[in-house]
Amino acid sequence: MELNRRTVIAGAAAAGIAAAAAGTGTAQAAGGTGSTRGGGRPVKTLFGRLADGTKVHSWSLENGGTRMRVLSYGGIVQSLEVPDRRGRYANVSLGFDTLEEYVASSPYFGALIGRYGNRIDKGRFTLDGTAYQLSVNDGENSLHGGAQGFDKRVWDVEPFTRGSDVGLYLHHTSVDGEMGYPGTLRTKVAYTLTRDGDWRIDYEATTDKATVVNLTSHVYWNLAGESSGSVHDHELSIAASRYTPVDSGLIPTGELAKVAGTPFDFRRAKPIGRDIRTAHQQVLYGQGFDHNWALDKGVTARPEHAATLRDPSSGRTLRIATNEPGLQFYSGNFLDGTLVGTGGRVYRQGDGLCLETQHFPDSPNQPSFPSTVLRPGETYRTTTIHSFGS
Ligand code: BGC
Numbered sequence: 493m494e495l496n497r498r499t500v501i502a503g504a505a506a507a508g509i510a511a512a513a514a515g516t517g518t519a520q521a522a523g524g525t526g527s528t529r530g531g532g533r534p535v536k537t538l539f540g541r542l543a544d545g546t547k548v549h550s551w552s553l554e555n556g557g558t559r560m561r562v563l564s565y566g567g568i569v570q571s572l573e574v575p576d577r578r579g580r581y582a583n584v585s586l587g588f589d590t591l592e593e594y595v596a597s598s599p600y601f602g603a604l605i606g607r608y609g610n611r612i613d614k615g616r617f618t619l620d621g622t623a624y625q626l627s628v629n630d631g632e633n634s635l636h637g638g639a640q641g642f643d644k645r646v647w648d649v650e651p652f653t654r655g656s657d658v659g660l661y662l663h664h665t666s667v668d669g670e671m672g673y674p675g676t677l678r679t680k681v682a683y684t685l686t687r688d689g690d691w692r693i694d695y696e697a698t699t700d701k702a703t704v705v706n707l708t709s710h711v712y713w714n715l716a717g718e719s720s721g722s723v724h725d726h727e728l729s730i731a732a733s734r735y736t737p738v739d740s741g742l743i744p745t746g747e748l749a750k751v752a753g754t755p756f757d758f759r760r761a762k763p764i765g766r767d768i769r770t771a772h773q774q775v776l777y778g779q780g781f782d783h784n785w786a787l788d789k790g791v792t793a794r795p796e797h798a799a800t801l802r803d804p805s806s807g808r809t810l811r812i813a814t815n816e817p818g819l820q821f822y823s824g825n826f827l828d829g830t831l832v833g834t835g836g837r838v839y840r841q842g843d844g845l846c847l848e849t850q851h852f853p854d855s856p857n858q859p860s861f862p863s864t865v866l867r868p869g870e871t872y873r874t875t876t877i878h879s880f881g882s
Contacts, residue, residue, distance in 0.1 A: 536549050539563055546646055548565040549649065553651075555657070555658040556688045556689030558572065560573070564647050566643040567681060567683075568601065568603045568643070569585050572584055577806065582808075585601075585712065586712035589834050597831060598643075599827065600636060601710070604710075605710050606642035606707045607641070607673050608864070609706045609848060610635065610850060612626060612856060613857050614632050614634075615638070626638055633742075634671075638671035647662040656687035663678075663679065665677070665678050674701045676700050677699050677703060679707070680697070681693060681694070681696070690879045691880075693709055693876045694874075695707045695874045695875070696873050697871070699868060700868055702867045704855070708820075709848065709876070713847065714726075718835055719833050719837040721843060722843060723843065725764075725804065726764050726802065726803050729761040730758040730759070730821065732786055733750060734748040734751060736784045736786060736853070736861075737783070738778070739777070744784065744861075761800065761802065780823040780841075781822065782820075782825055784819065785819045785820075786817065790862070791816070795813040797813050798819050798847075800812075801847065807882045808882045810847075811881070812877070814876040815874055816849040817851060817852070819847060819850070820848040822848070825842070827842070849874075
């Protein structure tokens with residue numbers, strides 16, 4: 493049974509949560525306000541400097557029992573802490589301790605992704621009769637916006653408090669032609685922690701020329717705590733009867749295949765590890781799960797339920813709601829034991845997983861997929877809400 497989150501926080505506070513909160517190295521550091529309920533103004537500290545001297549800041553915010561640290565570099569969620577069923581906090585998001593590691597070798601840990609989440613075939617598409625060639629950075633394809641995507645930009649960050657919400661506005665203007673994309677894209681992302689401890693992301697963008705856009709967030713979740721090992725015993729459900737199969741380069745074939753009778757059937761919650769070693773061609777292509785699920789609800793005016801993740805050992809749960817039509821479930825297949833996380837331990841394959849709400853990969857080349865075209869005068873708006881429980 494899922495307990496009411498506010499009840500848990502109140503109960504934990506009564507049981508003396510201050511001691512429990514020291515559970516991870518970053519737990520104390522992230523608590524900017526000193527209270528477990530939070531709600532204070534976000535706190536800014538210097539995190540590091542890029543090679544050209546540009547300052548990168550870290551912002552700590554806390555509300556409703558959820559604590560997070562966000563970097564101006566890439567809009568990266570460096571840590572996100574939530575309590576388990578006994579009120580013990582852990583950082584449930586994979587990341588690094590230093591800016592140098594993010595710059596040198598991050599597989600998009602915690603980052604904002606743009607202009608286009610996931611792959612575009614050979615980095616090419618045609619819009620209104622004009623052919624565009626994007627930056628190619630994944631074999632012959634363009635991945636997550638190209639070589640210098642939004643994950644590698646320093647965003648302008650502005651804190652806010654609004655009613656019982658606490659948050660950050662992140663702004664980035666991507667110039668016409670950046671990474672091959674047409675149009676100057678003005679992007680504003682709001683990260684909000686609500687009084688219930690939900691983390692809400694609101695994306696907005698406008699353009700001065702017709703373009704394509706597909707923004708998402710690339711947090712790697714491990715609800716048992718980052719550095720605690722594999723997520724294969726986490727249980728996942730995805731509200732999708734179909735997914736988009738891919739070719740060997742992970743580009744969708746254009747088919748919307750039924751999940752029924754395949755390892756891709758997460759309509760009822762099941763452990764991630766249950767079918768991950770099934771010798772299914774699609775699992776082989778992804779070296780695990782690395783696919784877009786076509787959510788049954790499709791594009792919706794308001795965020796609707798997409799997926800639920802649960803760690804049976806800690807009791808922590810994450811529910812995701814979005815108005816996007818797709819969800820990329822990536823089971824951390826390319827983590828290979830070469831990166832050391834914030835907990836001082838090595839990340840290996842399957843030590844974290846991503847649930848990226850999005851339009852479908854390669855939509856600019858797939859006329860049957862929901863459109864990702866944005867035109868002057870229109871405003872791109874999408875919202876994803878992460879709700880935590882235990
Ligand atoms: C993609 C993976 C890719 C990973 C990068 C995911 O969104 O689907 O194929 O390797 O991002 O870390």
